[in-house]
Amino acid sequence: MNRNTLFGGAYAVAFFSFLFGPLVIMVITAFNSSKFPRVVPWECFTTGWFGELFGNQRLMDGLLNSVIIGAGVVALAVPIGLAGALALSELPSKLRATLYTVLILPILIPGVVLGISTIVLWGQISRGFGAGGLYNGYFLTIVGQITFISAYAMLVFIARLQRFDATQTEAALDLGATPGQAFRKILLPFMAPAIGSAAFITLLASFENYNTTVFTVLSESTFTTALASKVRHGTDPSLSALAVIIITITLVGALTNEAYQRRKEAEMGGRASRSPLYANPVTRALTHPGVVFAILVGIIAVVSFAGSRHDSSMCEAAVLQEKLDRQEELRAAQKARIEAEQKQQSTLPKSNSAFGGAFGGLGGATPAPESAEPAAPKPESPSAFGGAFGGITAPKLEE
Amino acid sequence: MPDTSRPDQTPDRSVLLDHVSIRFGNFTAVDNANLKINSGEFFSFLGPSGCGKTTLLRCISGFSEPTEGKVLIGGKDMAGVGPNKRPTALIFQHLALFPLMSVADNIAFPLEVRGVSKKERRKRADELLEMIALPGIGDKKVSELSGGQKQRVAIARALAVEPDILLLDEPLSALDLKLRQHMRTELRAIQKQVGVTFIYITHDQGEALTMSDRVAVMSKGVIEQVGEPDRIYNRPRSAFVASFVGENNALQGVIKVQSGETAALDTPMGTFEARVGGGRKYKAGDKALLFVRPEQLVPGAGDNAFEATLTRQEFEGATNHVFAKAGDSELRVSMVNAGLAGSLPAAGETLSLGFAPMNATILPVADMASDT
Ligand SMILES: Nc1ncnc2c1ncn2[C@@H]1O[C@H](COP(=O)(O)OP(=O)(O)O)[C@@H](O)[C@H]1O
Numbered sequence: 191m192n193r194n195t196l197f198g199g200a201y202a203v204a205f206f207s208f209l210f211g212p213l214v215i216m217v218i219t220a221f222n223s224s225k226f227p228r229v230v231p232w233e234c235f236t237t238g239w240f241g242e243l244f245g246n247q248r249l250m251d252g253l254l255n256s257v258i259i260g261a262g263v264v265a266l267a268v269p270i271g272l273a274g275a276l277a278l279s280e281l282p283s284k285l286r287a288t289l290y291t292v293l294i295l296p297i298l299i300p301g302v303v304l305g306i307s308t309i310v311l312w313g314q315i316s317r318g319f320g321a322g323g324l325y326n327g328y329f330l331t332i333v334g335q336i337t338f339i340s341a342y343a344m345l346v347f348i349a350r351l352q353r354f355d356a357t358q359t360e361a362a363l364d365l366g367a368t369p370g371q372a373f374r375k376i377l378l379p380f381m382a383p384a385i386g387s388a389a390f391i392t393l394l395a396s397f398e399n400y401n402t403t404v405f406t407v408l409s410e411s412t413f414t415t416a417l418a419s420k421v422r423h424g425t426d427p428s429l430s431a432l433a434v435i436i437i438t439i440t441l442v443g444a445l446t447n448e449a450y451q452r453r454k455e456a457e458m459g460g461r462a463s464r465s466p467l468y469a470n471p472v473t474r475a476l477t478h479p480g481v482v483f484a485i486l487v488g489i490i491a492v493v494s495f496a497g498s499r500h501d502s503s504m505c506e507a508a509v510l511q512e513k514l515d516r517q518e519e520l521r522a523a524q525k526a527r528i529e530a531e532q533k534q535q536s537t538l539p540k541s542n543s544a545f546g547g548a549f550g551g552l553g554g555a556t557p558a559p560e561s562a563e564p565a566a567p568k569p570e571s572p573s574a575f576g577g578a579f580g581g582i583t584a585p586k587l588e589e
Numbered sequence: 590m591p592d593t594s595r596p597d598q599t600p601d602r603s604v605l606l607d608h609v610s611i612r613f614g615n616f617t618a619v620d621n622a623n624l625k626i627n628s629g630e631f632f633s634f635l636g637p638s639g640c641g642k643t644t645l646l647r648c649i650s651g652f653s654e655p656t657e658g659k660v661l662i663g664g665k666d667m668a669g670v671g672p673n674k675r676p677t678a679l680i681f682q683h684l685a686l687f688p689l690m691s692v693a694d695n696i697a698f699p700l701e702v703r704g705v706s707k708k709e710r711r712k713r714a715d716e717l718l719e720m721i722a723l724p725g726i727g728d729k730k731v732s733e734l735s736g737g738q739k740q741r742v743a744i745a746r747a748l749a750v751e752p753d754i755l756l757l758d759e760p761l762s763a764l765d766l767k768l769r770q771h772m773r774t775e776l777r778a779i780q781k782q783v784g785v786t787f788i789y790i791t792h793d794q795g796e797a798l799t800m801s802d803r804v805a806v807m808s809k810g811v812i813e814q815v816g817e818p819d820r821i822y823n824r825p826r827s828a829f830v831a832s833f834v835g836e837n838n839a840l841q842g843v844i845k846v847q848s849g850e851t852a853a854l855d856t857p858m859g860t861f862e863a864r865v866g867g868g869r870k871y872k873a874g875d876k877a878l879l880f881v882r883p884e885q886l887v888p889g890a891g892d893n894a895f896e897a898t899l900t901r902q903e904f905e906g907a908t909n910h911v912f913a914k915a916g917d918s919e920l921r922v923s924m925v926n927a928g929l930a931g932s933l934p935a936a937g938e939t940l941s942l943g944f945a946p947m948n949a950t951i952l953p954v955a956d957m958a959s960d961t
């Protein structure tokens with residue numbers, strides 16, 4: 191029993207470290223001033239990588255492009271997906287299966303193929319009709335992405351529509367609603383949660399898409415393509431800073447959603463399911479999803495502001511100074527050694543290597559060569575290494 | 590209620606089914622329905638499930654067009670008129686209340702789509718809630734209502750636009766027995782109050798008989814008989830109607846002789862005289878069925894007397910259901926409980942039974958075979 195829980199605990203720890211370990215490491219590296227993303231050696235706590243990230247013009251331009259393209263994709267893919275789902279639900283079952291396969295196909299086709307075929311097709315069209323204005327990265331990327339992203343949206347809508355009671359629409363018609371009114375007042379409100387999810391999924395899918403976008407975006411770049419080319423040139427902790435931002439946004443979204451779900455559940459269920467949190471007016475107000483969101487955003491704002499005021503330049507300067515000092519030290523040592531060598535060369539022409547003394551010293555247990563003997567009693571070591579090893583072996587030589 | 594807003598003489602709220610047939614491919618769901626439902630009538634379609642009642646109702650409300658024939662409402666041909674343009678309101682089998690709207694918004698929905706102002710809508714919703722005896726629940730969610738309340742809200746919603754015809758598709762089937770019986774009275778009262786033509790669909794003969802002015806009995810898409818409840822019960826025109834509406838004992842036999850309204854039938858239990866159903870003509874030797882209801886079988890000699898052996902009985906308070914064997918057929922006899930002054934017969938006892946010729950009906954065998 192005890193062994194089981196021990197094993198279970200260990201397994202849980204291993205599992206969660208596997209899941210979240212990389213994220214934790216990444217977050218830590220975002221605040222280390224080291225030029226390469228790493229945790230040890232820790233140099234200085236810094237918020238400078240965020241500045242570095244926001245200062246990267248190529249990434250920021252890509253972000254703006256991603257937002258524009260994402261908005262376009264959401265605005266087109268969601269209605270297209272909804273229309274497709276509605277069309278499917280109206281068809282007789284045989285036709286439905288066929289059309290379903292056709293509509294789902296773009297998901298199964300590799301993104302690379304979609305990207306290339308999009309530029310080929312629209313290249314033809316723009317040349318053929320002289321509509322050269324259409325042949326730009328924004329338009330092509332939106333068109334290329336919605337070919338498969340609208341199918342994602344459609345899947346979301348199909349799942350929701352399956353739970354729709356068609357007699358609701360009939361009842362609305364029977365009560366005098368026009369088909370348009372029945373759609374707006376009955377079906378759309380029912381679909382609202384699915385429209386929300388579909389918008390979210392399509393936005394994410396558009397944002398993170400690489401395979402298709404890298405072709406269709408032409409000379410422009412989106413956030414993802416810019417990021418990919420940056421990584422190709424070597425990584426630095428500003429990418430960790432980006433990860434911190436994304437993780438934070440995700441956490442805020444998840445916590446707000448959780449507060450919303452719990453509240454909804456408490457409202458749906460009877461009094462019994464209500465926790466004392468909802469009974470007290472203060473905690474009740476505090477756990478309102480809007481308030482939770484506001485508090486989280488407030489905390490982030492304060493932390494960001496404090497972070498932006500944090501100046502690690504002193505520490506970094508100190509680290510730099512330390513490095514310089516050390517460099518200086520090494521240089522001095524080297525200089526000393528070279529001088530010593532030059533001096534030695536005049537007195538001991540045979541030992542011309544820095545290791546000469548060391549090996550000579552080690553070899554002291556066996557009958558030492560004559561020439562080494564005078565070097566041993568010398569208080570000054572010819573090299574840093576020579577001194578160290580020489581020091582160890584020196585007593586043996588004196589025996 | 591609709592009368593107050595329409596001070597002119599009551600509009601024509603009749604429905605005429607003019608040789609209506611509805612087919613799905615080769616399958617005939619409604620076969621040549623031809624009848625008139627009068628203005629302000631409570632009219633029921635009664636039949637087992639799958640006999641085409643819902644199909645016919647959807648055709649009247651405009652969700653489907655008849656394959657053959659015409660539907661006329663208020664004397665006007667409804668061909669090509671959509672459900673939102675017909676003066677009908679349908680109460681669906683599962684009510685189809687809108688779960689995302691409050692009770693008041695549900696009731697006011699027909700007004701909303703007609704562009705009535707919000708204030709006016711709320712006022713009308715409150716009036717209707719008053720009428721269905723549920724004042725003050727306008728702000729509740731539909732999910733918070735009980736089955737009976739939902740039922741009444743659905744009726745209020747259907748009546749909000751003052752339809753000429755209210756169509757109800759087995760609206761009570763989801764309720765428990767007590768509530769069902771209560772709602773029967775209530776529905777009848779609402780119908781009297783608003784004066785709208787009610788077309789009611791049910792597979793429950795008790796509902797059809799208690800509420801309706803007239804009943805149409807349907808079987809496999811065919812309307813077998815139309816008439817007042819007592820005529821349907823006492824003068825069935827087909828073996829299906831005789832056996833589907835109420836309890837009945839059927840005896841097989843051969844016609845001996847017909848003399849006008851009555852005929853003599855030879856059965857294994859003896860020769861009985863009975864009324865000829867549906868004004869049919871038989872010749873000697875025709876096979877036929879004799880139907881006699883359990884409560885028409887009375888103890889003691891007299892007309893059509895015979896003897897039977899009591900096999901078992903089910904005591905149900907007011908009535909005692911007795912099962913007796915006569916020849917090779919088992920008969921059902923309902924006896925009024927005479928209380929302590931009388932006595933209950935015991936199993937194995939021989940009963941002398943008889944029935945009046947006018948209280949039994951002779952019907953042809955053929956349609957019995959096709960109907961059950
Ligand atoms: N759209 C349809 N397509 C094919 N058959 C149908 C359709 N609607 C109803 N039916 C058939 O018509 C018959 C009558 O159905 P329905 O009117 O719903 O019966 P009821 O309401 O009396 O129980 C049933 O056998 C049913 O299967």
Ligand SMILES: [Mg+2]
Binds near residue numbers: 643
């Ligand atoms: Mg039905």
